[in-house]
Structure formats: structure tokens, C-alpha cells
Amino acid sequence: MTDHAPVTPVLEPGAPFAVAIRTPTFLFQMAPAGGRKALEKVHSGSIAEPDVDEECATVTGGPTGEVGARIVRPAGVSGATPATPAADTATTSAPRQRSCGGRM
Incomplete structure (x- = not known):
């Protein structure tokens, strides 16, 4: 068993990108300028990010x-944690500011 309390996942409320692309007019039906504008709109929101403890090695x-290497763990958690994908590779907003002196 683990020695820490489970952390509730933080998801984007409403998944705006998925909602925006499920009905016409689809991106491939738009002129390039309109498509860019539509993508900028769905990518412009912010998402909640949980607090983390970071370590650079x-x-x-x-x-x-x-x-x-940038080691990211849920804030205040010690011991083994389940493997999870890096949050800043799966989001539709700008990645979290990295704090390892720009090495990554």
C-alpha cells in the first residue's frame, strides 16, 4: 500500500477544445485565418494546476x-507515487514555467 493520501486529478473544466471541435463548422471547412482564430480562442483559457515540489538533477x-532532469511530485507527498504523464505535455495551455535554470 502507499503511505500518502490520494491526490484528486485536476481536469480542464468543460474541455473547451473538445467541445469546440465536435460540431460544424469544422477547422478544415474554415479559411486559414478563421481556423487560427478559432484555435487561439479555445487555447486561450487557463487551467488549474496543483501545487508541486520540484527538484532539478x-x-x-x-x-x-x-x-x-526535472523531478516533479505532488506537493508535500513522500514515498512512492503512481506514474503519471507530465502535465505540461498534455495541456492545451502554455506549459508551467520550468525552474531548472533553463536546461530543459
């Missing part, structure tokens, strides 16, 4: 001799 290896 450097590991010897790779073609340059060092590889940077």
Missing part, C-alpha cells in the same frame, strides 16, 4: 556528458 551521461 544532473546525471552524468548522454552525448554532451550531462543530462538534466
